Amino acid sequence: MNKSWWKEAVVYQVYPRSFRDSDGDGIGDLNGITEKLDYLQDLGVDVIWLGPVYQSPNDDNGYDVSDYYQIMDEFGTMADWEQLRDEIHRRGMKVMMDIVLNHTSDEHEWFKASRQKGDNPYRDYYYWGINDDGREPNNWESFFGGPAWEYDDVAEAYYLHLFSKKQPDLNWGNPRVRQSMYGMMRFWLDKGVDGFRLDAVNLLSKPEGLPDAESMSPDKQIAPCGHLIVNGKEIHPIFQEMNREVFSRYPMFTVAEMAGVSAEEGLLYTDSSRKELDSLIVFEHMDVDNGPGGRWDTIPFHLPSFKRIMSSWQTTLHGKGWSGLYLNNHDQPRVLSRWGNDTEYRTESAKMFATCIQMMQGTPYIYQGEEIGMTNIRFDRIEDYRDVETLNFYRIETGEKCRSHDEVMKDIYLKSRDNARTPMQWDDSAGAGFGSETPWINVNPNYTQINVKQALSDPNSILHYYRELIRLRKRHEIIVYGDYTLLLDDHPDVFAYKRTLEDQVLLVITNFSGRGQTVRLEEPVLTQEQLISNYPDTGESISELQLRPFEARVYLCQTALSETSF
Structure with a gap:
């Protein structure tokens, strides 16, 4: 790393x-x-x-x-x-x-210049177009809702805006x-x-x-682009x-x-x-x-x-x-x-x-x-x-x-x-x-x-x-550079993982629910130190934890190099 x-x-x-x-x-x-x-x-x-x-x-x-x-x-x-x-x-x-x-904004000088018809060096700074039938160049939708094209009377064409109509897209192909x-x-x-x-x-x-954009639903509504x-x-x-x-x-x-x-x-x-x-x-x-x-x-x-x-x-x-x-x-x-x-x-x-x-x-x-x-x-x-x-x-x-x-x-x-x-x-x-x-x-x-x-x-x-x-992150290199392993993959309410760096293991256990949870982990560790928790420390062994609603605990464990899995 x-x-x-x-x-x-x-x-x-x-x-x-x-x-x-x-x-x-x-x-x-x-x-x-x-x-x-x-x-x-x-x-x-x-x-x-x-x-x-x-x-x-x-x-x-x-x-x-x-x-x-x-x-x-x-x-x-x-x-x-x-x-x-x-x-x-x-x-x-x-x-x-x-x-x-x-x-950019539609009030940017480039866009103002691009609206002018004729030999215009700024026209290609944005996406302008109009179909033969006078409609939008395609069926794209804006991420903010509605069509992604807006008609401009001066340019007599549509311009592309993936977001607000006041945010015309730049042409990065230029x-x-x-x-x-x-x-x-x-x-x-x-x-x-x-x-x-x-x-x-x-x-x-x-x-x-x-x-x-291809239609993605049975009722043929236009899909976002x-x-x-x-x-x-x-x-x-x-x-x-x-x-x-x-x-x-x-x-x-x-x-x-x-x-x-x-x-x-x-x-x-x-x-x-x-x-x-x-x-x-x-x-x-x-x-x-x-x-x-x-x-x-x-x-x-x-x-x-x-x-x-x-x-x-x-x-x-x-x-x-x-x-x-x-x-x-x-x-x-x-x-x-x-x-x-x-x-x-x-x-x-x-x-x-x-x-x-x-x-x-x-x-x-x-x-x-x-x-x-x-x-x-x-x-x-x-x-x-x-x-x-x-x-x-x-x-x-x-x-x-x-x-x-x-x-x-x-x-x-x-x-x-x-x-x-x-x-x-x-x-x-x-x-x-x-x-x-x-x-x-x-x-x-x-x-x-x-x-x-x-x-x-x-x-x-x-x-x-x-x-x-923040202090812990600056004090412990394992938080920044340690590798990561998910624990209790399918548990519906507890997010637990470990970080490993050399002979140290950082164990993080968080309860995402408003209910108490019992968590059982094997702990082949030599020592353990609770670095931080959002509840008072109960001094429990990490082999079986009684987590309170929305509880979080972090332990720093010293382990033999060959025993790094929980």
């Missing part, structure tokens, strides 16, 4: 709009992040991942970029960004920028597009950025001829070129967001000998409660399926590739409310999830508010939601599909991205200490009980538990 600083790091994701509002306009900003760097340093994280802070009309909260070289006015100035960078570096931390490569984007990335690296999170980047290679687009045949040459042109020239690291990727495909992207990417953030484990209809079609969480997915990534990538470890981010509802218990066992659930994920191999990602146990939001009115995907879903479901408001809101309460985007809860004052008392999206009403100030004062809080998990 090649050792690297980014493999040993812990990343904290900041969603700038919702983190801290320093000027009282209701919108989080760069100076607000700077104000809270001491908090992040005390937490023990190594890298600050900034969500997009570029100039944007904010149709998709910054993932629709109109100018990659300017800071969004609402967030501050380039001077504010430079101060934030300097303060992050002064504290010994690093800064990672979110780079949006698949699409060498000038690629070189322009590489130049943009070098601009930020020259300004001192230490890494990139690459947004939706396995969509860059579109299939030649843009063929129709994702299976035609993810991991396209030119995607690896694109990343190899990107690595040569950009990544290999800087002491930086990359993590690529990729939906629809298996562990075997993930190894192709991250095997260092292929010179493409350092690591991935994938969706497979987060889709385990998605039904045939996708993210809004929720089915019960099935722990054995989740275990098989996580274990596949752990074993397939070991020694060659690398992935990010997460259960929360800006695109996912809060896992505490999704798969745990956010009322009676809120603290236990939050600590259990953190233990299970952070003891695996990979780079852990902590999403803002996760470390204090923030929960999903339940707005009664659709007008209180801001996420473009959520609003599109509501419009289509209550309109075209004639479902009732109450029925659709149940789906939104479970899966809306706005669940993770309410303001960070700093204290119990009006507005949760976020800044303005009237933020861009309403604060979760439970901020008076769940906030950083309360967590700091409670030695048994979720926050202090996260601090200890």
